[in-house]
Amino acid sequence: MRIVIAEDSVLLLDGLSRLLVAEGHEVTGYTTADQLVAAFGAETELPDIVVTDVRMPPTHTDEGLRAAVHLRSLHKKLPILVLSQYVEQRYARELFAGDVRGLGYVLKDRVADVDEFLDALSRVASGGTVIDPDVVAQILARTRRSGLETLTPRERDVLGLMAEGRSNAAIAERLVVGLPAVEKHVTSILTKLGLAQDADDHRRVLAVLRWLEHEPGDQS
Structure with missing residues (x-):
């Protein structure tokens, strides 16, 4: 799969990229939500899935989520998996306000379980819907x-x-x-x-x- 990741933590971005590349995927990474959105303006082919953090620079509030909602408004079937540090039900509500197919909302702790994370990634990429068990x-x-x-x-x-x-x-x-x-x-x-x-x-x-x-x- 072609996977785009938006994550401001360089260590987590690097770790996710290495993990997914080792699984045979093609990965492109960005450290800000603005970079993520700008990349879609230049690309002619959509990735198979976008993985984005909720809180990103400059305010570290909801830039990543806003980017995800914006991209879904432009590309209705673009699969997006949102990562969050905490259980934030308000953000989950906003993400799932429209068509819920091809959407996921999971906690970053879930990434530590590689098999579970890859399973969630696969299900969202194939049009499924995943909500973190803790939510x-x-x-x-x-x-x-x-x-x-x-x-x-x-x-x-x-x-x-x-x-x-x-x-x-x-x-x-x-x-x-x-x-x-x-x-x-x-x-x-x-x-x-x-x-x-x-x-x-x-x-x-x-x-x-x-x-x-x-x-x-x-x-x-």
């Missing part, structure tokens, strides 16, 4: 509205894994239950949240985004 966990712990409180503990477990972009088969394997049981839970979740079943996997993620929509503020 999901915080929402699970705090949500009390919009029908979400009607979910059973097992349904919450299933929904958390759905948010990570897991298929029904993968959820069944993780929870050590049969596939029919998972399918029943998914149907129940979508029904309780008023989300009609759909052939597109991204509809599953909308159930988790319902939590994000009803969170009152950022919990960094």
Whole structure:
């Protein structure tokens, strides 16, 4: 894959680049969000995925996220994986405000687990949606509205894994239950949240985004 990385930490940028090159990917790196956006003005071929930090120079607030949102507005199907140092639900809400396919939001700690990071990268690049388990966990712990409180503990477990972009088969394997049981839970979740079943996997993620929509503020 052709991968573009925007990360102001030279050490992390170098580490990610070496890791991905070793996996056979072509990597281009930038240290500011402005450089990232400017590069797309000059390129005729889009990369397979963009990986960007949230907080970048000059203010180290949300420049990376703004660049990601801007690039998605220009290139609707450009896969983007956003890295964040902390659980910042406000940023996640903004990122997933439109079409959620080909989008990911994970914590930088997740990079330490190479296999998990590469899996998330692959799923987002192929059009999947990935939300960090820690973001999901915080929402699970705090949500009390919009029908979400009607979910059973097992349904919450299933929904958390759905948010990570897991298929029904993968959820069944993780929870050590049969596939029919998972399918029943998914149907129940979508029904309780008023989300009609759909052939597109991204509809599953909308159930988790319902939590994000009803969170009152950022919990960094």
